[in-house]
Amino acid sequence: MSILIVGSLAFDDIETPFGRSENTLGGSSTYIALSASYFTEKVQMVGVVGSDFGDEHFELLHSKNIDTKGVEKVESGKTFRWAGRYHYDMNTRDTLDTQLNVFADFDPHVPAQYRNAEFVCLGNIDPELQLKVLDQMNKPKLVILDTMNFWIESKPEELKKTLKHVDIFILNDSEARLLSGDPNLVKSARIIREMGPKSLIIKKGEHGALLFTEKGIFIAPAFPLESIYDPTGAGDTFAGGFIGHLARCESINEAELRRAVLYGSAMASFCVEKFGTEKIAALDLLEIEDRYQSFRELSRIDE
């Protein structure tokens, strides 16, 4: 099954208590695509980059069989740049600089050969652009959408309009409380699912993730790591592993949704072990399966 991924491609300057990394390849769609590439052969990206996005970056993506024909290169501009600094607890960060550059005029165009993709993963961009992408697709089997507090606050109505076309909505706990207006996550989930998405994933960082479906609630732990070097992209990497696993399933049911949450969590746990995309660009299937099994063990109760 093919997955269409739409979102940002970026260069990041990242500072954490453990070090710093400059000009690191990043962006939501980069993390999603790299993560999903371990699960399926057909990953297609739509995005925009500037003249500073070199052949080596495209080659990295191509080495993972990621199709970048939908990534427009604007020679007259520069790629989106973000700079941030994480605090000691790694849960909070300050944005030091944001330069939208070519991303400011991003108008996603889905190439004809991508329009039959069965799976669509809409990374965190303007909800109006997310809807614009969906309008170009031929009845995808499953649509997953990520967002952030910025869009919930600045474009709530546009976001709600887009959500009507979404199957699975991914956001974090504070975003869920913001969108629903309720501090209780169980109530929040019910309110948000009434906006359209059949299923909802609420990410809680080091406290794991909650999956709400019509069948009930699933709680996935986060991997108890001794060291977290860089949380950048962990949420996008989760989404990539999640949709990647679903794309290889014969049918999507409650059991596969739960497994997909664990695969997403496993991928995210790799992501934070090194700076930027370094770790998730260099995994093999065996270590992914090992990490998945370790996740299983974390909450296993023998019958």
Place this chain on the structure above:
Amino acid sequence: MSILIVGSLAFDDIETPFGRSENTLGGSSTYIALSASYFTEKVQMVGVVGSDFGDEHFELLHSKNIDTKGVEKVESGKTFRWAGRYHYDMNTRDTLDTQLNVFADFDPHVPAQYRNAEFVCLGNIDPELQLKVLDQMNKPKLVILDTMNFWIESKPEELKKTLKHVDIFILNDSEARLLSGDPNLVKSARIIREMGPKSLIIKKGEHGALLFTEKGIFIAPAFPLESIYDPTGAGDTFAGGFIGHLARCESINEAELRRAVLYGSAMASFCVEKFGTEKIAALDLLEIEDRYQSFRELSRIDE
């Protein structure tokens, strides 16, 4: 198997965003004993109360087959009193008043008929008193200890001395960081287990609990409740369900420890649904088993 429980008996004034409750029966050993009473017939309490601790309070405990012969009644004094107010998020609280009363001179004396108890649960009291209790026991099979930040800060050396005699240590995440001096919970657990306890449970409130043993890590979810009325005693109720389940097991192994964490979590999830001990004083075995099974479902992945 019999369980000896040592800790406070108290009357609490509790305020939460949902209401208030005055003169509510409370105290660490009350919650632990009530919770454990559903799992085993022999629950024995050691504690101290004042003249205001009436027959109706003893009768409530006796109705659950809890043996209170070790609870000394000091007619010249009053029972320990605590007053607190929970904030809107229910995770933080202010102590409005503490009156130690007869608890200030508590010098635990274990009656002769309690000294062969196989299980000992030391509620949150001065670590020197906890050790004094253990000195009176005849080789218990399992010793569980709870503490709080107050003792970690004021009596760290005494606590560490007592921990050498403890099998399973229960504390919360901020207490674990405080005691270990490390912000990472995995590292904290390793440091604390080197102080003596073979196993460690780190409670994370609404984010569940972590069990660290020589076999590895188990992560238990918290029950996703729509409404939490009063978190008072949830940690003690957890400890009671945890030790209660272990006391009914033929042998204690990794699988039973994991189940015990879920039973403790199930009991704690009941506790917060009403004020004080109201809910956990009026449960039946069927609803406990139902809640346990619901917990199992929360993290179940079919093979």
